[in-house]
Amino acid sequence: MQFAKALINWYNTHQRDLPWRHSTQAYEIWLSEIMLQQTQVKQALPYYLKFLKHFPTVHDLAKADEDQVLKLWQGLGYYSRARNLHFTAKDISKNYNGSFPTTYKNLLQLKGVGEYTAAAIASFAFNEPKAVVDGNVYRVLSRVFGIDTPINSTEGIKQFKIKANELLDRKNPATYNQAIMEFGAIQCKPKQPNCLFCPFQNICVAFQQSKIEVLPVKLKKTKVKTRYFNYLIIEDERENILLNKRNQKGIWQNLYEFILSDTTKQIDDFPLDKFQYLPKIKSKDIRLLNSTPIKHVLTHRKLFVRFWQVKLSEAFDPQLAEHYEIVKHDQLNDYAVPVLIENFIKQYVLRA
DNA sequence: AAGGCGGGGTG
DNA sequence: CACCCAGCCTT
Numbered sequence: 001m002q003f004a005k006a007l008i009n010w011y012n013t014h015q016r017d018l019p020w021r022h023s024t025q026a027y028e029i030w031l032s033e034i035m036l037q038q039t040q041v042k043q044a045l046p047y048y049l050k051f052l053k054h055f056p057t058v059h060d061l062a063k064a065d066e067d068q069v070l071k072l073w074q075g076l077g078y079y080s081r082a083r084n085l086h087f088t089a090k091d092i093s094k095n096y097n098g099s100f101p102t103t104y105k106n107l108l109q110l111k112g113v114g115e116y117t118a119a120a121i122a123s124f125a126f127n128e129p130k131a132v133v134d135g136n137v138y139r140v141l142s143r144v145f146g147i148d149t150p151i152n153s154t155e156g157i158k159q160f161k162i163k164a165n166e167l168l169d170r171k172n173p174a175t176y177n178q179a180i181m182e183f184g185a186i187q188c189k190p191k192q193p194n195c196l197f198c199p200f201q202n203i204c205v206a207f208q209q210s211k212i213e214v215l216p217v218k219l220k221k222t223k224v225k226t227r228y229f230n231y232l233i234i235e236d237e238r239e240n241i242l243l244n245k246r247n248q249k250g251i252w253q254n255l256y257e258f259i260l261s262d263t264t265k266q267i268d269d270f271p272l273d274k275f276q277y278l279p280k281i282k283s284k285d286i287r288l289l290n291s292t293p294i295k296h297v298l299t300h301r302k303l304f305v306r307f308w309q310v311k312l313s314e315a316f317d318p319q320l321a322e323h324y325e326i327v328k329h330d331q332l333n334d335y336a337v338p339v340l341i342e343n344f345i346k347q348y349v350l351r352a
Numbered sequence: 353a354a355g356g357c358g359g360g361g362t363g
Numbered sequence: 364c365a366c367c368c369a370g371c372c373t374t
Binding site: 038081191192252296 | 353356357
């Protein structure tokens with residue numbers, strides 16, 4: 001309890017003013033926690049405000065189209081979160097009469113809600129004494145108590161969860177959970193933590209043994225594969241553009257993009273013959289828009305991307321709509337697209 | 353148990 | 364360049 005008390009003391013004088021901390025509504029807590037998964041506060045904040053404005057209640061979110069949800073989510077990444085968010089909103093609206101489950105155990109049943117998020121909602125909205133264990137908590141506990149079990153090993157996950165729940169202030173689970181995460185985020189940071197003015201300097205194993213740099217221990221490194229993307233932007237005489245919806249599993253599922261050739265090796269020309277359903281295009285009518293490929297890095301992919309343009313002198317065959325979206329030039333902004341595409345559109349304003 | 357899944361920020 | 368972020372889901 002000494003640890004918890006010191007932590008809460010620190011929190012009372014150092015905490016940031018964040019909008020979701022003013023709410024105890026499960027809907028608002030849930031929304032914030034989904035957005036904050038693997039995402040820093042600064043990045044999630046504008047999205048949180050935007051979503052709450054568009055969808056004040058879970059019913060409003062449930063009524064929306066997935067395309068609209070994804071469009072609002074555009075740029076935040078990990079788009080399965082947005083799809084699960086929408087699924088769960090419909091689930092809550094329809095099967096839970098609009099009210100979120102009130103216990104950790106039942107919150108875990110919701111799609112997109114894992115152990116961390118269930119503990120966060122249970123403690124923040126319902127005062128249930130469950131310790132959150134996120135990246136901040138791993139870092140703080142491994143350093144203060146000198147735990148070098150890899151945080152992403154089965155053993156480590158178990159061990160840190162036990163430790164976190166032992167330390168939890170069971171009378172103030174909400175404040176305690178906020179406090180330990182805030183402490184990890186702004187004091188016990190990954191790089192250059194503020195050990196000089198740390199309330200735990202006297203007991204911190206990592207500080208006393210100069211192990212700040214090596215704790216927490218983490219296994220694994222994701223292997224990054226290189227891919228070559230070639231996008232074909234086809235425009236007809238009426239300023240329509242063809243978009244493809246990514247339906248398969250994989251990156252950017254359910255987002256839109258131009259016609260894509262995805263290869264493991266660099267190619268010279270756009271491979272028109274690979275596509276069954278396109279208008280008749282002669283390769284001499286294809287123009288490369290960026291001679292230097294755009295480099296776009298994801299967690300496990302390194303993409304080199306080129307954009308090609310075709311302007312047709314006739315209108316698209318309406319039959320194309322069975323395979324692609326035929327989109328008016330000025331409606332391009334209504335579609336959820338990867339940041340990569342968004343950046344390109346902004347840069348090369350395709351003239352009308 | 354391991355791998356897939358974004359985008360932005362830091363040193 | 365490597366590593367991290369209020370993780371979760373699938374295989």
